[in-house]
Amino acid sequence: MQFTSLPFHLVVVSSFLILSIAAYVVYQCFLSPLAKIPGPFLAKLTNLYRARLTLRGHSHRDYIALHEKYGKVVRMAPNELSITDPSGFREIYKAGNKFVKSASYNVMQGPCPFDLVGERDEQVHSSQRKLVARAYATDSLLHLEQNVDDVIRSLLAKLDSVRDQKIDLGEWLQLFAFDVVGSISFSRPFGFVESGDDQGLFQRIQNTIASLAWLMHVPWVYHLHAMLRPVIGNWLAITDKDGFFYEYASKETVGRKDRGGDDRDMLGQLLTAQSEKSQLRDADINFMMTTNVMAGSDTTSISLRGIFYLLLTHPEKLQCLMAELETQKGAGQLSDIVSAAQAKACPYLQAVIYEGMRLMPPVASVIDRDVPAGGMTIGPYFIPAGTVVGTTAWALHRVPEIWGPDANEFRPERWLDAKAESNLKRFFFAFGGGSRTCIGRSKSD
Numbered sequence: 001m002q003f004t005s006l007p008f009h010l011v012v013v014s015s016f017l018i019l020s021i022a023a024y025v026v027y028q029c030f031l032s033p034l035a036k037i038p039g040p041f042l043a044k045l046t047n048l049y050r051a052r053l054t055l056r057g058h059s060h061r062d063y064i065a066l067h068e069k070y071g072k073v074v075r076m077a078p079n080e081l082s083i084t085d086p087s088g089f090r091e092i093y094k095a096g097n098k099f100v101k102s103a104s105y106n107v108m109q110g111p112c113p114f115d116l117v118g119e120r121d122e123q124v125h126s127s128q129r130k131l132v133a134r135a136y137a138t139d140s141l142l143h144l145e146q147n148v149d150d151v152i153r154s155l156l157a158k159l160d161s162v163r164d165q166k167i168d169l170g171e172w173l174q175l176f177a178f179d180v181v182g183s184i185s186f187s188r189p190f191g192f193v194e195s196g197d198d199q200g201l202f203q204r205i206q207n208t209i210a211s212l213a214w215l216m217h218v219p220w221v222y223h224l225h226a227m228l229r230p231v232i233g234n235w236l237a238i239t240d241k242d243g244f245f246y247e248y249a250s251k252e253t254v255g256r257k258d259r260g261g262d263d264r265d266m267l268g269q270l271l272t273a274q275s276e277k278s279q280l281r282d283a284d285i286n287f288m289m290t291t292n293v294m295a296g297s298d299t300t301s302i303s304l305r306g307i308f309y310l311l312l313t314h315p316e317k318l319q320c321l322m323a324e325l326e327t328q329k330g331a332g333q334l335s336d337i338v339s340a341a342q343a344k345a346c347p348y349l350q351a352v353i354y355e356g357m358r359l360m361p362p363v364a365s366v367i368d369r370d371v372p373a374g375g376m377t378i379g380p381y382f383i384p385a386g387t388v389v390g391t392t393a394w395a396l397h398r399v400p401e402i403w404g405p406d407a408n409e410f411r412p413e414r415w416l417d418a419k420a421e422s423n424l425k426r427f428f429f430a431f432g433g434g435s436r437t438c439i440g441r442s443k444s445d
């Protein structure tokens with residue numbers, strides 16, 4: 001009845017709109033090749049569902065709940081799936097396969113031509129990684145142990161001076177992790193531990209990464225913003241990555257070049273690589289250092305915070321760890337500041353690190369990849385080429401089929417059985433997987 005009083009063209013336009021929306025809903029829910037895959041209703045219709053989940057700030061826990069509710073393959077957007085199926089996971093992240101990084105990484109890369117994490121072209125990535133690999137190699141980093149020891153000493157002295165006070169240990173571990181990355185990258189810590197102050201950097205990184213995380217699910221918002229930026233100004237914290245943090249890392253680079261330093265620090269190694277391979281430009285080195293400052297420091301500090309949190313909330317495990325360290329110390333196997341080689345020879349300590357990073361992996365997002373030509377099959381589902389599939393370590397690291405019925409418990413002992421350990425390591429995803437695994441990870445792990 002209402003329609004009859006509306007102008008004819010409005011009736012036509014509204015009817016067309018209603019029919020289009022209805023057709024879209026019917027297609028996504030019943031006809032799409034992914035229609036049979038379970039997931040939240042809104043997720044089937046729009047990527048905004050996933051973006052909103054990420055914006056709320058606890059999507060890592062939401063993904064666990066969604067997999068508990070819907071199973072090992074969950075539809076998270078019209079063309080995107082979250083996977084915790086063990087064999088599906090292994091297929092997606094197998095080294096040398098054809099599952100390339102999906103379009104969401106365009107947001108991570110932004111305007112930066114040399115960004116190992118964000119680069120989607122596997123060939124470009126491979127040649128860029130070769131250019132810088134030496135600087136990140138474990139044997140290169142072992143030369144820098146003395147630098148790290150100095151930061152440890154500085155942290156211990158600070159903690160000693162506040163021995164009787166209530167402190168935020170997490171905050172101190174974060175200051176420490178950043179200084180460690182500063183000292184191995186530029187031969188000098190940022191001075192955060194010394195001053196007890198991060199100069200507002202942590203909040204800025206948090207804003208940048210939070211902004212990146214939700215924008216990766218709606219890249220069009222990022223691209224639209226980039227187009228309109230000259231008119232509307234800057235609204236998105238992600239732009240700090242190639243702005244504020246690039247400048248920050250570049251300044252540190254210039255400072256280190258001016259004052260000199262250990263040729264074997266990461267910048268020194270990159271400068272040596274540059275002298276041999278001129279295609280590595282100054283800007284590329286600055287971009288690598290930006291990644292060190294932003295991604296390297298933050299992930300290291302979250303790992304430390306998670307491990308300490310789990311130890312402090314499980315005193316019986318802390319006791320086991322202390323017993324191992326005291327026995328080793330008593331046998332003359334540990335120096336006052338424990339070296340990397342000595343730490344490697346402490347099985348319980350290694351198990352604690354793995355278990356801590358299993359339960360609290362620093363990179364919480366789903367690491368998206370595109371299904372290649374030919375598609376893939378996971379359980380009863382055929383997934384066509386072009387579908388975006390990915391896994392978050394938070395959900396994978398709690399799958400009972402892999403970790404056992406006590407998957408949610410902090411139990412370092414699960415890593416002590418050599419046979420179980422090598423199987424578990426195949427599903428340890430805190431450092432990513434395949435050809436795009438973290439370059440900062442020790443190669444001997």
Ligand code: HEM
Nearest residue numbers: 116117292296299300303362363430431432436438439440
């Ligand atoms: C415990 C600490 C760390 C964790 C948990 C971690 C985690 C990760 C993860 C999950 C990825 C894969 C991302 C993806 O596929 O989208 C990655 C890649 C990367 N990480 Fe780390 N990371 C850590 C430390 C570091 C450090 C210290 C550095 C540098 C000093 C670093 C530099 C990089 C780079 C450059 C990549 C890109 C590698 C490539 O695609 O070739 N990371 N990291």
